[in-house]
Amino acid sequence: MSAPLADRIRPKTLDDIVGQQHLLGPGRPLRRIIESGEIPNLVFYGPSGVGKTTLASIIARRTKKHLCKLNGTSASTADIRAVVSKVGTLEAVNGILLYLDEIQYFNKKQQQTLLEFIENGDITLIASTTENPYFYVYNAILSRSTVFEFKPVEPKDIVPAVERAFRFLSQERGKPIKAEPEAVRRIAFSCGGDVRKAMNAAELCALAAEETDDALQVTPELAAELTQSSAPRYDREGDEHYDIVSAYQKSMRGSDPDAALHYLARLLAAGDLPSACRRLMVCACEDVGLAYPQIIPIVKAAVDAAQMVGLPEARIPLSDAVILVSLAPKSNSGEAAIDAALTDVKAGRAGPVPRCLQNKHYDSAEVKRKGQFYKYPHIYPNHWVQQQYLPDTLQGAAYYTPGENKTEQSYAAYWRHIKKEETPDK
Known part of the structure; x- marks a missing residue:
């Protein structure tokens, strides 16, 4: 051999x-x-x-x-x-x-x-x-x-290599191989930047070429048939995996549905349904978040449907959800808020839970003012009352800043209005 x-x-x-x-x-x-x-x-x-x-x-x-x-x-x-x-x-x-x-x-x-x-x-x-x-x-x-x-080779650079391969095979076999330009192009564009894969495809086409009196004919249809299963380069454990899932989420975050669908297609062509679903859910929560909070159950339903039906049908609900996430208004205020809170906690900035929020228990003998003194918000107008929630060491800390979108701005306006109408304790 x-x-x-x-x-x-x-x-x-x-x-x-x-x-x-x-x-x-x-x-x-x-x-x-x-x-x-x-x-x-x-x-x-x-x-x-x-x-x-x-x-x-x-x-x-x-x-x-x-x-x-x-x-x-x-x-x-x-x-x-x-x-x-x-x-x-x-x-x-x-x-x-x-x-x-x-x-x-x-x-x-x-x-x-x-x-x-x-x-x-x-x-x-x-x-x-x-x-x-x-x-x-x-x-x-x-x-x-x-x-x-080293980088994957661009298809335009692989075209001359495929042409050279057919010339080489013609000399080896002693009979001209006539590869149509579109056939050469299909081989070059189907190999995912892998020149070795393109050479293998060219050799397969030469072996399967239709023989005429004066040459072996490599048609675009033959090239398409022999390269159709040539999925793009992908390794679930390697850098290419992380590059693709990163580009997938960043394209949705950047509101580019066409790019997001491209990377979704690459994940699905490689059979990586779990990564496609996981990053889609993450993006709905992290990048759309409070700008359109209803998107989270919608995307969850699409992911559940995709996992239920499996590939290839899973592409349909995932495509719908990817387009929705890409075109939805964006806000990462929720992520920024929890990250700020975690930074304080990890730095040791915590402190005892305020007495009014603690679970009911008996006060020790040294406590002068006994009792929990919790104010139940639902008995106050607008279901809100001023009281201490953060520990003493974090009084005044602010983690959440409303995003510049109509949903969060409407929340902020509502609470500004409510808190100005605070009533005396009952």
């Missing part, structure tokens, strides 16, 4: 790499470092299929270092020592470049094993990770490395 097309067609020079111009474009820092020939320890951070492994191979070739590849999911400390054993041998006369893929799967002890060898220069380390290295990579390694972030 031959290697995947992505490996057979792997770029050999910096200029052949698709995308990553923010790192490898003319004059960019990483390109200048590579061209200098003096390679420091590096950490490549970014999603899969965007050129991290390819770049490590190009660096090894340019520096004439012996390239050793390990994968954090399967490599052991013994594998690291086996790499180190090659130091100073004819096989690695120009030094060793260790490419450690998925370093986040190495435990702390395994990562510590690397330190001795990268500190003394026996090994140049290029580690790659799809997770945030500042969370998953041992600090001692990070302090000895430079982190570069």
Whole structure:
């Protein structure tokens, strides 16, 4: 069985790499470092299929270092020592470049094993990770490395790569492959920024292409059929998950229903119904809140319906609710109020509950004025009476500020009116 097309067609020079111009474009820092020939320890951070492994191979070739590849999911400390054993041998006369893929799967002890060898220069380390290295990579390694972030490749940049793939496959098979421009575009736009996925799709299309007398035909319909299940990049445990749910809520908060629906669609395409429902409920409470308090039971009903019917029908009540939340007036006064109160509590600013609010109990002997003296608001006009509610140490504290929306302003106006009509105690 031959290697995947992505490996057979792997770029050999910096200029052949698709995308990553923010790192490898003319004059960019990483390109200048590579061209200098003096390679420091590096950490490549970014999603899969965007050129991290390819770049490590190009660096090894340019520096004439012996390239050793390990994968954090399967490599052991013994594998690291086996790499180190090659130091100073004819096989690695120009030094060793260790490419450690998925370093986040190495435990702390395994990562510590690397330190001795990268500190003394026996090994140049290029580690790659799809997770945030500042969370998953041992600090001692990070302090000895430079982190570069790789981005998903734009579809427009993937189009030339797909065209090149079909030319390569034509040469391999000895028969022209005629891929219609729309077919190429469909492949480029369906791979979620993953060039490897685009190469795999191109190879599938070549295998399934209709054969004519003079060529293999790749039509848009064939490309659509073979890429329709190619969901956007998504990992429920990784950065992409948190980026998408963050963008989902921020789009609703920012009153952009189209963007909010886009991120909802990405969550649902990945089958992540729980995250779609949870963030929607949070947004209704946090970002709409008291500006339209009735929205909370409405959104809760939509979430319940979505969870009851499941996917794909769940998309319908969720879409309704996302649009409603996006277009509703916004207020975070409730969240700000409870956060301010929590700040006081966590700082130790509390104090005994005022006697008038305590549960009924007997006063001790030293209490001179015995009794609870609670004023029951419902026997007073407008169901309100002035009395102490906050502890003595917090008298005058104000946590809630009404939002600038008609609902909260109407509440504020009502209470200003009521409190001016305070009557004497009965």
